[in-house]
Amino acid sequence: MNKYKLYSSTDFLNDDSFVEWLLKSDHDAEMFWDTFVEEHPEKKNEIEEAVEIYNHFKFTSEDLTLEEVFAIWNNVKHKSVEKRFSFLTVLKYAAVFVLVFTTGALSYYLYNNATEETEFTIAENKPLNFNEAQIILSDGKSVPLNSKESEIKYDATGEQVIIDNDTIRQAKKEAEPTINRVVIPYGKSSQVTLSDGTQVWLNAGSQLVYPSVFKERQREVLLIGEAYFNVAHNAKVPFVVRTEHADIEVLGTSFDVLAYPDDKMFQTILVTGSVSIETKSKGLLSGKNKMVLEPNQMFYLDKESGVNYVNNVDVATYTSWKEGMFDCDKLDLSRVVRRLERYYNKQIHIKDPLIGTYKISGKLDLKGDISEVLDVIQSFVPIDWGKQQNGDYFIVKPY
Amino acid sequence: MYPNQKEDAKLWMEFLDGNQGALSRIYLANINDLYAFGCKFSVDRSLIKDCIQDLFITLLQTHTKLSPTDNVKAYLFTSLKRKIIRETIRSSRFEQVMERGDYRFEVGFEKLDTQAFEHDNYSKKTLAVRSAIESLTSRQKEALYLRFYFGLSHKEIAEVLHLEVQSSRSLINRAVKKIRNVMRSDKKRISNFLYFLLAQTS
Structure with a gap:
């Protein structure tokens, strides 16, 4: 000193x-x-x-998206086994790059603080179409999910999958974990029952990656988008949901996670039980941050600034989407519209930014057609809406 | 010492012993920092991604020839920087005569709160300090960035800058003193101004 x-x-x-x-x-x-x-x-x-x-040394920092992080690592694994050729020049052609990325085996590596490392490997035989609802099995076969609200159910061994009443068997390999993936585009949703009995409702525009049967001492899934989890209780093996910006760890509970890559925020809403959330460090400055939620609380993280807080909320507002309802409580119209866009897979243009700040409260029934929903909104706030020639919708101030 | 340094060093040893999975964990622990650092050298984001990719491919292919290090991040930063500079020169259309070791490094500042902007002396001072930082040499900016953003030690910074520890230390010291002097002179100007206001009202 x-x-x-x-x-x-x-x-x-x-x-x-x-x-x-x-x-x-x-x-x-x-x-x-x-x-x-x-x-x-x-x-x-x-x-x-x-x-x-x-x-004064407050510098900007840019992040890669989770998908970019995986894509780069995939290329590393592939290219490192091939003979080195002038690989940087090849990559200048984006088309070639995309082809390399979407065919062949796709590996998901998830960083784990514990000693054990998780590797999710999916064999892919053809380029993945993210606009088509599908489930990708461990052998790389993809099965389309045709219904608007599909249902997927695993038995305890993970070898038998029931998809909308059709039963599919997948062989289990001893050595590697069998990793499955569900891709749900905008305009659709799905309910998945995992091998441990945990139920997952996947909202539109989301992906879930998970082993068909969990390891004895590990229950981990990867989520991009939004899902509602009803986790089967197992005090010995915590259930971990990994997302781009935070990991959520639970024993047995129900909660909603909102982690869309194109949203500014990450949210977790706890319904029952308890969860702990660990946000991922951004640079080395902020470090890791661990937080425990109580029922009826929401954790909110602004991805850009890293600002986060916990507050009490009406959980129904955040979870009613899984019953085909959309419950809003003083929500900006722009946020409501973003949700509708995802749910119906349609573009809705708000022509006047001021309209976007209108607050909407109430319940929207999403089982009907998008025009019915827009009519209901019109009865809440002073707007007019219409349909453009290209099929997009628009919202304007009434004349 | 940066956070995670010990874990990285341990994983590095496992990787040298042939465990490729260890490298994937080093990758995931460092990818965001590598990308953030790389972005300061070039505006071409795909070039930076390619370089990061190439860096890890090289590591996987040459792991038997690598040596142990307790400074994984500094090692990765050094290699990435070398690749980016080489690729930037290679891909630049004109046959630019670049001095060996010459490169651009743009720090990039967080946005100021624009509402407070006009009236606030703090913002004015911040701007003065920022322009002073921007007028530093690329190497000085890079050193300060590594020090105050990533918390690298003098030893680690020297490695990335390819300098003796003593020269890197004095390079940083000179830069910090320069910034301090700008800050101090600005402070004096403000207090003179306040004094002037007081004299007027009395």
Whole structure:
């Protein structure tokens, strides 16, 4: 501690442990520097100046999407086994790049803090069409899901899958985990019962990746989009939902997760039981953040700024979509419209930004046609709507 | 020492022992930082992604020739930077004569709150400091970025910059002093201004 007595602000910034404290501020470091300032009040100005200088270094940071992260790793695995050729030049042609990515085996690696690593591998025989509802089995075969609200059910062994009353068998390999994936485009939804009895309602525009049968000591799934989980209780094996921005860990409970890549926010809403949420670090600055939710609470994360909070909500508002209802409570029209777009797989253009800020409260029945829903909204707020020639919808102020 | 450094070093050893899965975990733990760092060298995002990809392919293919390191992040940063600079030069249309080791590094600042912008002295000062930071050399900016964004130590920064620890340390020190002086002179100007206001009202 003695050497610091002669330090100027710039000397402090040159000191590794001082900078470490600024970046991470763990408890011990906090104690150390608090004590130091207390014992050496004459250094307070220099330290404050050092902190002020440091605070000017607020740099922007860009992130890759989860899909990009996987795509790059996939290419790494493929290309590393081939003979090295001028591979960077090949990749300049986007079409070739896409082809390489969508054929062959696709691996999902999920980072795990525990000692065990999870690898989700799916063999793919043909390029994946994200506009078609389908389930992709471990052998790479994809089975289309034809109904608007499909139902998928696994038995306890994971070898038998019932899809809308049709039974499909898939052979299990001893060595590798059998990984399945459900892809639900906009305009459709699906209900999946996993091998442990956990029920998952997948909302429009979502994907779920999961093993057909869980390992003895691990229950993990990967979610892109929105899903409602009713997790079968098993005190010994926690159930983990991994998403791009946070991991959610539970024992047995019901909750809703909203993790669409094109949304600005990530949300988790707890209905019963308890869940803990671990957000993923952005850069090294923010570090990991763990939070426990109680029933009727929502965790909200703004992806861009990393700002997050927990508040009490009416859970029905967030979970009624699985019954084909959309419950809104003072929700901006723009958010409502975004939901309808996903649900019906239609574009709705709001012609005046002011209209987008209208608050909507009430229940929308989504079982009917999109025009019926727009009519209902029209009776709530002063708008007019219409259909463009290209099939898109638009919303304007009434004349 | 950066967070995760010990885990990375352990995984690196496992990777050198032939466990390829360990590299996938190093990849996932560092991919966002690598991408963020890479973006400062070039605006061409697909070039950066290609370079990251190529970097890990090289690692997988040459793992028997790699040596242990307790500084995985610094090692990855160094390799990525080398690849990006090489590719940037290669892909630039004109036969630019680039000095060896010459490159661009744009820090990129977070947006200021524009509402407070006009009136706030803080914003004015921030702008003055920012333009001072931007006027630093690429190497100085890079060093400060590694230090204050990723928390790399002097030893690690020296590795990425290809310098002796002592020279990298004094490079950072000079840059920080420059920023401090701009900050201080701005402070003086503001207090003079306040004094002027007080004199007027009394």
